[in-house]
Amino acid sequence: MRAHRLMALFAAALALVARPALAEELTVAVTENVVPFSFRGEDGALTGFNVEVGRALCEAMAATCRFEAVPLAQLVDGVAEGRVDFGLGNLLKTPERERRMAFSQPYWRSTSSYVARRGAKPGTDGLPPGSATIAVQAGSRQEKHVGETLAQNGLAVLTAASIGDVLGLVADGKAEVALVPTLAGLGFLRSPAGKDLDFLGEPLSGGNLGGSVHIVVAPGRPELLARLNGALDAIQKDGSYHAMTRKYFPFSIY
Amino acid sequence: MSMDPQLGRLRLAPLIAGAALAVLVILAVFLGSFLYEQGRIARIAEGARAAVGPTILERQRAATNIERLKSLGDIAAGSPDSRTRREAALAAEALAFHPGFAFDPELQAQVRAARRTIATAAAGYDDLAAPETFQAWSVTRRELETLADQLSLDAAATIGDFFDLIDDAAHRSATVSTVMLPTVALFLLLVAWAARRHVVRPVIAAARAMDSVSAGSPEIALPPTRIGEFATIFGAAHRLASLVQALETARLSAEEARQALAASEARFRAVFEQAGLGILQCDADCRLIAVNPALARMLGGEPDDFVGRPMQALLDPETCQPADLLRHRGESGTLAEREARLRRRDGTPLWANITLTRLHDESGQQGQLLGMVADVSERKEAEAAMAEMMDALRRSNADLEQFACVASHDLREPLRMVTSYLTLIERRSGDALDTSGREFLAFAREGARRMDGLILDLLEYARVGRGDQPAQPVALNAVVAAVLRDLEILVREAGARVTIAGDLPVVRGNAGDLKRLFQNLISNAVKYRAADRAPEILVEAAPDGGNWLVDVRDNGIGFEDEYSGRIFLIFQRLHNRAHYPGNGIGLSICQKIAESHGGRIWADSKPDAGSTFHVLLPAWREPQRGDLPALAKAPAPTPATGPAPV
Incomplete structure (x- = not known):
């Protein structure tokens, strides 16, 4: 009897140890409503550049991935707290973020741009004269930049969970201007919802508003980080990454 | 053979340490150069990985994006659809500020200038100035093509520079290998030659010398050396060879001595066994340890019958005590030599002359006794018989002498009487006698005188040579x-x-x-x-x-x-x-x-x-015991046959 108990305990322990290897399932978070990075298509399915990159990475890692479309702030918190294995939220590397999570090697490069209604002209501060409200994505680097610079001049800051919602505030006239990632803004401007909007001034890269974009990984997962970097190299070498950029962007975004 | 001390001024340990240090320095230089070149090649590879590759990729991506920008410009300048032109212009705006052009500010400025032409072309499509705008775009487009070509050339140049670096590294590596490898090889050959000359050869020579010494040959050949340790080893080898030679000489001497001793022992044994003279050997306590057959025969037994017995058991205590034989008599070691009466096994007496010699051991201590025993029984018997004969002769001579004296005296008495009466006859009756009578009387008196002379001579003859x-x-x-x-x-x-x-x-x-x-x-x-x-x-x-x-x-x-x-x-x-x-x-x-x-x-x-x-x-000499009145070398006198002289 005692031997049977020991064998059963050993089998259970073996099953616990072998379980991740037999069927590894990773939770992948993407930001919601960010055309063309991650958005739901006409059929309601989650799609976009980041979604396809994420799937290609999971395939390269031979992992089963479960994608979640969440707001940027929730994505950051989920990765930082380990509830999400890795996230593709177009995140720039900042010291604050590096303290909370791990960053992969860059997989594309970004700038930030002001978006305002067509015909608007930038003032001395880069905003349309008389602007009282600016919209930014909650938890984004743009929100932090606005909070550190423009908000001190009495400018009201409106935040939204997604880039689409941020630019919708400008399109709806709730904000005179929005500060968003250039490629996300380009995607919105090229859509019907953005037909009345336009870039305001030249794209910005200073003040941590531009730079390389990384996949964020839950802290304490160096093996997963290494596997992700290896998968990024693999999809770049096999041409699948290049095909995805051509699919979603009019030029090479790396 | 002693080594010249001047030859041993160098010490092996510092030489080995110096050679090892030199080898280490040379190898360190070679290894350092090798590692430096390897590090340089690694840095080139790392630089290629970190800079050259990204640089080329960056220019390739920039060239690609310029081609995209040209396409966007063509759309913006030529598309009849305003939305399409707007999207192209927006994309060109985003592309012109993409960080992918940041590596070259001039390129970045040209690209941003081109996006303004594109924006202008897109916005002025319906204007009257469109031809000029399109022409401007055409100019910009050619400039973009030039930029794309330049980027390709830059990438090619970067690749060329990279290959130049690789060639330079390969050349330096080859140079290092070409210079250092022969240098190291030459130095190692020099070290090997020096080690063979100053270390290996002396060691081999020392080993051969040891083989020769082991084989018993005292002749060893060792080369001169400046190494102190080898000088010490060679010196020890020579001393060892000398010792071996001395040992061999000693062994030969010992062998000769052993053979001589064996021969001596054989001779002694032969003498001991075959001598007619009795020989005995005693330990320091006068206990018999050997008796030769001659002595055993004298004593009426076999040698083993007497071995182990005390020597005094052989002596008749009435004639000799053991202490008499052991009295020291001289520096030669010979003890008492005397005649003694021995007792045979059957108890009968045996007269013998015994000479004992005290033997000395190697330390000079007195040890065993060697005795010579001569059977003198026959001589003793002869001496006794001779003594008896001499006594008888002495008595006979004395009797004869006494007889001669008595006879002479007694004979002369009547002769004197005859002479006296003849003288009285001549004195009283001489005149009465005739010539013949007086002549007869003279003859009688002459006869009496002659007889007296003969008696006196006979008396003298009897007296001389008496030996008294x-x-x-x-x-x-x-x-x-x-x-x-x-x-x-x-x-x-x-x-x-x-x-x-x-x-x-x-x-x-x-x-x-x-x-x-x-x-x-x-x-x-x-x-x-x-x-x-x-x-x-x-x-x-x-x-x-x-x-x-x-x-x-x-x-x-x-x-x-x-x-x-x-x-x-x-x-x-x-x-x-x-x-x-x-x-x-x-x-x-x-x-x-x-x-x-x-x-x-x-x-x-x-x-x-x-x-x-x-x-x-x-001839006169001091009287010796046993002197006999006999002479050997005198020719026998010729027997007398003639008349005696008068």
Whole structure:
């Protein structure tokens, strides 16, 4: 009897140890409503550049991935707290973020741009004269930049969970201007919802508003980080990454 | 052979340390150069990975995006659809500010200038100035093409530079290898040569020397060395070879000594086993440890019957005690030599002469005793028989002497009576006698006188050579001188000349008897002189073994050789008493004296050619035990056949 108990305990322990290897399932978070990075298509399915990159990475890692479309702030918190294995939220590397999570090697490069209604002209501060409200994505680097610079001049800051919602505030006239990632803004401007909007001034890269974009990984997962970097190299070498950029962007975004 | 100390000034440890340090330095330089070049190549590779590759990729992506920008410009400038032109212009706006052009500010400025042309073209499509705008775009488009070409050229140049770096690294690596490898190889060869010359060869030489020494050969050949340790080793090898040689010499000597000892032992054993003389060997406690067969036969047993017994068990305590034999007698180690009576196994006595020698061991301590035992039983018996004979002879001589004395005295008494009465007859009746009567009376008185002379001579003959006087040293010079003084008148009247050749010896005997001997010989030489010449008498002596031969030579009348024995017989004469008076007893007395001294007398002569009387007398020496009155080298006298001299 005692031997049977020991064998059963050993089998259970073996099953616990072998379980991740037999069927590894990773939770992948993407930001919601960010055309063309991650958005739901006409059929309601989650799609976009980041979604396809994420799937290609999971395939390269031979992992089963479960994608979640969440707001940027929730994505950051989920990765930082380990509830999400890795996230593709177009995140720039900042010291604050590096303290909370791990960053992969860059997989594309970004700038930030002001978006305002067509015909608007930038003032001395880069905003349309008389602007009282600016919209930014909650938890984004743009929100932090606005909070550190423009908000001190009495400018009201409106935040939204997604880039689409941020630019919708400008399109709806709730904000005179929005500060968003250039490629996300380009995607919105090229859509019907953005037909009345336009870039305001030249794209910005200073003040941590531009730079390389990384996949964020839950802290304490160096093996997963290494596997992700290896998968990024693999999809770049096999041409699948290049095909995805051509699919979603009019030029090479790396 | 000793090594020159000047050759051993260098020490091995510092040399090895120095060589090792030099090797390490050379290898470190080579390794450092190699590692430096490897690091340089690694840095080039890392630079290529970190800079060249990204640089090329960056330019390729930039060139690609310029092509995209050209496409967007074409759409913006030529598309009839305003939305399409707007999207193209927006994309061109985003593209112009993409960080992908940031690596080259001039390129970035040209691209941003191009996006303004595109924006202008897109916005002015419906304007009257469109041709100029399109023309401007065409110019910008060619500039973009030039930029794309330039980017391709830059990428190619970057690749070329990269290959130049690789070539340079390969060249430097080849140079390092070309220079350093032969240098290191040459240095290692130099080190190997030096190690072989100064380390390996001395070690091999030392090993061969050790092989030679092990094989027993003292001849070893070692090269000169400047290394102190090898000098020490070589010196030790030479000393070892010397020791081996000394040991070999000692071994050979020991072998020779052993063989000599074995031969000596064999000889001793042969002597011991086969000698007729008895030999015994005792330990320090006088216990017999060996008895040879001869001694065992003497004692009536086998050698093993006596081994282990004390030596005193062999002695008859009535004649000898062991302490008598063990009394030390001299530095030669010989102990008492004496005659002792032994006891045979059956208890019968055995007279033996025993000589013991104390043997000394290697440390000089007295140890075993070696004894020689000679069976002297027969000699003892002979000596006893001789003693008995001598006693009987002595008694007989004494009786004869007594008889002679008594006879002479008793004979002379009636003779004196006869002479006295003959004298009375002549004195009282001489005148009454006629001539014949007086002549007869004279004959009777002459006969009585002659008889008295014969009796006196006989009495003298009996008295000489009695041997009752102890032997003494007698200087013949003094004896002959005394004789010549007594015969001075006789010699002078005869005109004789007596010559003594050199010194006469000292002999052992009785001075009075010897004086009588030489007096008889010299007086005979004068008496029997030739009528036609003056007597020449020569006395000379010569050694003869342990004796002296004294000759008395004259030039007298001589005699036939056949009478050389007869002349020594008592009362024998060779001549008429009327010519040569005498009773014929002088030479008999000489013979008795010579023989009583243990000597002999004999004569050589020829008629009218003189005579030589030879007297052999014993030389004087200190009396020794066992001296016997016998002489061996005297020719036997010729038997006397002729008449005795008168």
